[in-house]
Amino acid sequence: MSGGLDRGRPATIPMPEEYEIHGEYDVMVFGGGSAGCTAAIQAARAGRLTALVEKNGILGGTTTVASVNFPGLFHAWGKQVIRGIGWEMIERTAALGGAALPDFSVIPQKHWMHQISVNRFIYSAVLDRLCLEAGVSLRLHEMPAAVRKGVNGTYVALVGKSGLAWYKANKLIDATGDADVAGMMGYARKKGEHLQPGTLINDIGGYELSAVDADKLNGVYEEALRNGEAVHSRNGIYQDLKSGRINMHVQDIDGSGSETRTLAEIKARRQLLDTVTMLRRVPGCETVEVRYFANECGIRETWRIDGEAEVDEQSYVSGYVWPDAICYSFYPIDLHHHSGFHIEQKMIEPGIVPTLPYRALIPKGSDDLLVAGRCVSGDRMANSAFRVQASCMATGQAAGMAAAIAVERNCSVRDVPMALLREQLERFGAIVPKLATI
Template identity: 45%
Template sequence: MTMDYDVVVVGGGTAGGPAAVQAARLGARTLLVEKNGALGGTTTVAGVSLPGLFHAWGHQVIAGIGWETVSRSVREAGLSLPDFTRWDLPHHRLQVRVSPAVLAAVLDDTVVSAGAELLLHAIVAEAEHDADGWRLALATKDGLHRVRAGAVVDCTGDADIVALAGLPRRTPPRRQPGTIMVRLGGYDLAAIDVDAVQAAHDDAVQRGDLMPADLAHNTVGKFLRVRGENAIHVTGVQGGTSRDKTAAELAGRRTLLRILRFLRRQPGLEDVRIESWAVETGIRESWTIDGYATITVGDYVSGRVWPDALSNSFYPIDVHRPDGDGIDIRPLPYGTVPTIPRSAMIPRGSTRMVVAGRAISGDQDASSAYRVQASSMAMGQSAGVLAARAVATGTDVMDLPLDVIRADLRAHGAILPGDVVIPPLPDNRPAQAGQGRTAATAGPSDPSPTKESA
C-alpha cells in the first residue's frame, strides 16, 4: 500500500464513493478507506436500498457520479426506474429501488476503474495535521499503517475524522431513532384482523412487552402492509464511537426480536418470518460539524441559493420522533430546490479537510432532509473536487475559486444550483407535490416502487 496520497477519503458510503471517484478522475492519488466489506453504506450494508431523490418537480436536479452508479446498477440488476415525471406522487414512490449486491459490485468497479486505491475492513485510528499535510494511522487486520495525505474527506457520517483531529462536533439533545431494515413474510394481510392486532399491540405497549416507538408509524396495519420494511424505530441509539455503535446494534436486534415474538402470538401471524434483514442498524443522526455556515430549516425549505452552493438537495423535512410520536413529514412548496454550500462542508478551523454526507453543518430539521442518499452523493462529488483541486494548486479548500470547482463538477456530469429552472405551476395542478403526507398516515419509506412505480 502506498504511504503518500493526495486525497484520503474515509467512509465508502453514499458520499464517500463519489468523493473518491471524483478525486481520482481529476488525477489525484486517492485512497478510499471503508470499515465494512462492501461500499454503499446505508444503501447496501444497512439495507435502505431505495436511494433518492434525484428529481424535483419532474426534473433531474442531482446527477453525476452517484446517479451514474445507481442507474447502472438498476440496468445490471434488470430493474426499472420510477416515472420521475409524476412529481405529484408521494416522495417514496420516486426513490430508486436497487439491488444492494449489484450496487456494491458496481461501486467496486467504478472506484477501482477511476484509479483510486480501495481498502476495506479498515478504519482511521489517528488523524493529525502538520506543515506537511495530514498524518493518518489506519487500523487494519495486520496492524497500524501510517499514511500521509494532502487533503482528507470525512464521509464517515459521524464526523469521526473531525473528532480525531480535535475539531468540535455538535449533536442535538434528542436524536432521531435508528432503524433496522427487515422484510417480513409468511402471512396474508387480507386474512388478518388488523384491528384486533392493533388492540393487542396497544395492550403490549401498556404491559411493556413492546416499546411505544417500535413500530415507526404507530399502526399495525401500515407495518404489516409494508412488511416491516423501514418501519421499525430503534430508540436511544447513539453513534460516533464503537461502544455506541455496539449498543445500537444490540438494541436493533432486541427490537426486532421483540416485534417478531409479538407478531407470532397473533392470529394469522403464527408463521411470520424474516425474509431479509440488514446486518447494520441504520443511524439517522449522530454528530455534525461546526461549519463556516449552518443550514437551517428556513434555508432549506425556502430553497435558498447560497453564494457558494455546489449541489442541490431534494427531500421533504423528515424528522423521526424518538418517543413513539411517529414521523413529521413536511413537503416542500412547489418549485423549491434547496442547495448545499461549500461553507457548510468545511469544519471551522480546519485545513484541507472536507466533510460530505449527513455530518455537514445544519440544524436537525434541515439535516433530516439533506441526509438522504442522492443529496449525499452530490455532496461527495463536490468534496472530491475540493480536495483534489486544493492539493493540486496548493490552496486551502475555502480559497479555491468557485468557478473552477463548478466547471470541474459540470465536466463530470453534475447538475449545479441554477442549471435547472423549474417552470411555473400549471393552473390545474396542486400547489404541493405528494412528497409525503401527515405522520399519522404515511412515512418517508413506504416501499411501493416495485409494484406501483417501477
Template identity: 35%
Template structure:
C-alpha cells in the same frame, strides 16, 4: 520481541468512509487524476445503503418531478439499470416524494468497486481510523487499525465521509450533535427484508381501503403503477399496540418481486457515537425486528406466507455528529428554497425529522420550485485547513439534516467534496481558496445539476 514496522501509504486525497458520499468523493477525486485512497471499516462499501439496508434511494427529484440531483449519482443509477439491478427512478406509491430509486444492493457493492477501480482509487477495507496526526492546523496522516496491523496513510487533502464526522472530530474541528438545547438525535432503525409477500394482495387492499393509508397515496393511479412503497395500515398498527414509538407501517418493494424492505423499528435516546449505546441499540433493534415481523405476518393482508430474509449488518443511524462549519444550513434555507452563490448541490427532499422522543415525524415541504441549494461552505469545517466533509455530517442544523442525510444528497455533496479536494491538491491551495466558479464548472462537466 521486535515490533513490526508500520506500513506507510502516500496519497494526494484520502477519503474516510465508503458510504454513498465516500464512493462519489473518491470517484470524483480519482477521475481528476489525484492519487486517492478510500478507507472503509467493512469488507464492502455502500455505508448505510448496504450495511444498514437503507433502501430505496430517495430522491433525485422534487415533489413535482423535476430532477435536481444527477452527476455521478445518476451515472451509478444508469449503470445499475444496464445490469438489470435497478428499474431506475419510479413513482413513490405512498406519495411522500415523486420518485424513489430501488436497486439491488449486492450488485451495487460490486459495481461501485468496479467504478472506483476504473478511476484508479486504492481501497482499504477492514480498516478503521484510530488516530489522526496533525501538523498545526493541517492533517498530516491518519493511522488505521487493520487485519494486517497498523497502517499510516499520509495525504495532502482529506475528505470525511464517515457519516459521524469521525475524522473531523478526531482532528479537533468543532462539531454539533442533535437538536439545540437537549442534544437529542433522530432515532436509529434496524431495517430488515421479508420474502414471500403477495404484493398484488397488498395493492388490492390499499385500493379497497384508501382511508387506512397515507393521504398522498396515488390511489387512482395504483392499478397501473408498480407498488414501490406502502405507508399506512394505521388501523392494524394501532390495534397491535406494540411497544415501538411509531405511528404507522412503512415498507418498500424489492429488490425481488415478492420481497419488501421494512422501515419500522425505532430506538430512541441513544448516541450513535457511543459504543455502549450502539451495543444496546443493536440488541434492542434486533428484538424489535422479530416483534414487527411477527405482527406483519399475523396481521397484514399479503404477508400470510412472509418470513424474514435479511436483517441489517448494523443498525441504521439517521443522525450523530456533524461539523460546525463555515456555514450552517438551516431549516429556513431549506423550506424557502434558498439559493446560494457557492452552490455545489441541490436537493428536492423535504425536511423529514423522526422525533427523538415521541412517535411523530416532522415534515416541512420546500417552497418555490421545490428544491434548495447546498452551499460549498457547509462542506468546510472550522480550524482544519486541508479537510472537506461530505454526506450526513456536513454543516447543518438538526432540522436541515432531515433532508441532507438522504443518500442522493450525500452522493452529490460527496462528489463536490472529492472534486474540490482534488482541485485544491493540484493547485496547492486550501479547500477554502478553491475558486467557486471553477468548482461549479467542474461539477457541471461531471453532470451535476446546480440550477
C-alpha cells in the same frame, strides 16, 4: 444521551515520526457510502492519487449494509437537479438490471415515489467497478484510529486486520456520516440533546393474514408495548403484517460512538425478536418468522460539523441560492421524533429547489479536511432533509473535486476558487446551481 457542542477527542497515539509510513496519497476519503464513493471517484478522475477507507467489506454504506436501498431524490418538479457521478452509479445499476427508473417527467403525488429501488448486490458491484476504473485504492475492513497534522503533511493511522499502520495524505474527506475524522482532528461538532430513532430494515413471512383478527392483534400488541416486549411500529402493527415488514422506530439510541452504536444494534435486534415473539401469540401468526434483516440498524442522526457556513431550515425550504452554492438538494424536512411515532414533515413549495454551499463542507478553520454527506453543517431540521442519499452523492462529488483542486494548487480547502470548482464540477457532469446576478 447528551447533545451540544463537541471539540473532538484526538486519540492518544504517539506521533507518526516514530513509525514507518506505509504509503502516501493525495486524497484520503473515509466512509464508502453515497458521499464517500462519489468523493473518491471524483478525486481520482481528476488525477489525484486517492484512497477510500471503509470499515465494512462492501461499499454503499446505508444503501447496502442497512438496506435503505432506495436512493433519492435526483429530480424535482419534472427536471433533474442532481446528476454527475451519483447518477452514473444509478444508470450503471439500471443497465445491469438492478434498478427500474420511473418516469421523472411526471411530478409524483408523494415525493418518495421518485426514490429508486436498487438491487443491493448489483449496486455494490457497480461501486466496486467505478472506483477501480477510476484508479481509487480501496481499503476495506479498515478504519481511522488517529489523525495528526505534521510539518510536511497530515498523517493517518489506519487500523485493520493486520494491525495499525500510518499513512500520509495531503487532503482528507470525512464521509463517515458521523464526522468521526473531524472529531479526531479536534474540529467542533454539534449533536442534538435528543436524536432521531433508528430503523432495522426487515422482511417477515410465514403467517396467514386472512386469519388475523385486527382487534385481537392490536390488543396483544398494546399490552406488549406497555411491558416493553415489542418495538414501536411506525405504521401500525396490522399494516406491517400487510406490508410484510415491521416498520420500526428504535428509540433512545445513539450511533455516534462504538459503544453506543453497539447498544443500538443489540436493542434493534432484540426489539425485532420480541415483536415477532409477540406476534406468535396471535392466531394466524403462530409461525411468523424474520426472513431477512439488515446487517446494521439504520441511523438517521448523530454529529454534524460546525462549518464555515450552516444550512438552516429557512434557507433550505426557501430555496435560497448561496453565493458558494455547489449543488442542489431535494427532499422535504423529515424529522423523526425521538418518542412516539410522529414525523415532522415540511414539504418544499412547488418550483423551489434548495441549494447547499461549499462552506458547509468545511469545518471552521480547516485547511486540509472537508466533509461530505450527512454530517455537513446544518441545523437539525435542514439536516433531516439533506441527509438523503442523492444529496450526499452531490456533496461527495463537490468535496472530491475541491480536494483535488486544493492538492493541485497546494492551497487550503478554504482557498479553492469557487469559479474553478463550479466549472470543474460541471465538466464532470454535475448540475451546479446558477448564481443570482446583480
